Amino acid sequence: MSGGVLHGDIKKYFRDRLSAGNMVVYRLASPVEDEIALKTSPGQMPDDREGMVRLPDSEKVVSGPEVTTENPPASGISSMDMAGLRTAVAGCERCSLSSTRTNTVFGDGNPRARIVFVGEAPGRDEDLQGVPFVGRSGKLLDKILAAIGFTREDVFIANILKCRPPNNRDPQDVEVVACEEYLARQLQLIDPVVICALGRVAGQTLLKTKESLRVLREGIHHYNGIRLIVTYHPAALLRNPNFKRPTWEDMKLLKKICDEGAGD
Numbered sequence: 655m656s657g658g659v660l661h662g663d664i665k666k667y668f669r670d671r672l673s674a675g676n677m678v679v680y681r682l683a684s685p686v687e688d689e690i691a692l693k694t695s696p697g698q699m700p701d702d703r704e705g706m707v708r709l710p711d712s713e714k715v716v717s718g719p720e721v722t723t724e725n726p727p728a729s730g731i732s733s734m735d736m737a738g739l740r741t742a743v744a745g746c747e748r749c750s751l752s753s754t755r756t757n758t759v760f761g762d763g764n765p766r767a768r769i770v771f772v773g774e775a776p777g778r779d780e781d782l783q784g785v786p787f788v789g790r791s792g793k794l795l796d797k798i799l800a801a802i803g804f805t806r807e808d809v810f811i812a813n814i815l816k817c818r819p820p821n822n823r824d825p826q827d828v829e830v831v832a833c834e835e836y837l838a839r840q841l842q843l844i845d846p847v848v849i850c851a852l853g854r855v856a857g858q859t860l861l862k863t864k865e866s867l868r869v870l871r872e873g874i875h876h877y878n879g880i881r882l883i884v885t886y887h888p889a890a891l892l893r894n895p896n897f898k899r900p901t902w903e904d905m906k907l908l909k910k911i912c913d914e915g916a917g918d
């Protein structure tokens with residue numbers, strides 16, 4: 655097989671997979687070539703933004719899964735460790751937010767935390783610093799943590815999206831779909847006693863529902879076998895102090911679940 659050129663969606667498709675930091679060999683049935691074999695690795699990304707190296711003929715794979723854009727391969731995220739995930743997120747271009755972010759915001763805290771807080775997406779301060787929940791909302795979250803006897807170092811804090819949506823708009827479905835695998839793997843690795851979703855968007859996304867925040871705040875849910883509660887986002891508390899009392903009730907429940915599950 656001679657060399658060839660990747661076009662349009664196929665090229666983007668491979669670049670997206672590479673952004674996730676995969677080490678893969680593909681044999682691709684292509685509409686523009688009979689066959690294209692590519693070898694990729696995370697280490698190629700910093701020097702080669704296209705990240706694609708055509709294999710010499712001597713290395714061409716002759717068997718293996720045939721890949722088409724209708725039949726995408728596993729991204730590799732589900733087998734990454736935390737360091738690999740962080741690297742993958744730092745170079746991620748799986749959605750268009752990569753072109754407007756200043757920094758990715760991977761998440762912060764104890765990788766063996768009993769409680770993981772999940773917000774919606776980085777805001778302006780988070781985008782600038784690369785750290786979740788800084789600024790006024792972050793300071794309030796620190797106070798909430800202190801009220802139940804925790805510090806930031808005790809818990810893990812992350813967001814549904816790792817990059818800031820322009821003007822802090824709600825995440826779009828396509829962005830959530832592109833990004834949610836990172837959070838799922840983070841939660842799988844941390845394996846906390848309980849997840850606390852901060853706000854409607856985080857609750858709806860994790861629980862795959864369109865229920866209102868009022869409904870979501872009722873009771874204890876489960877995310878992949880991990881207990882999950884939903885409470886107000888700290889930014890909502892800043893806008894409406896009336897949410898402070900119900901949030902305190904939610905935090906007491908969170909602490910109770912955490913304490914009960916400490917021996918799990």
Ligand code: SF4
Pocket residue numbers: 743746747748749750751752758815816817829832833
């Ligand atoms: S929001 Fe998530 S999927 Fe989109 S570019 Fe950032 S890290 Fe990648």
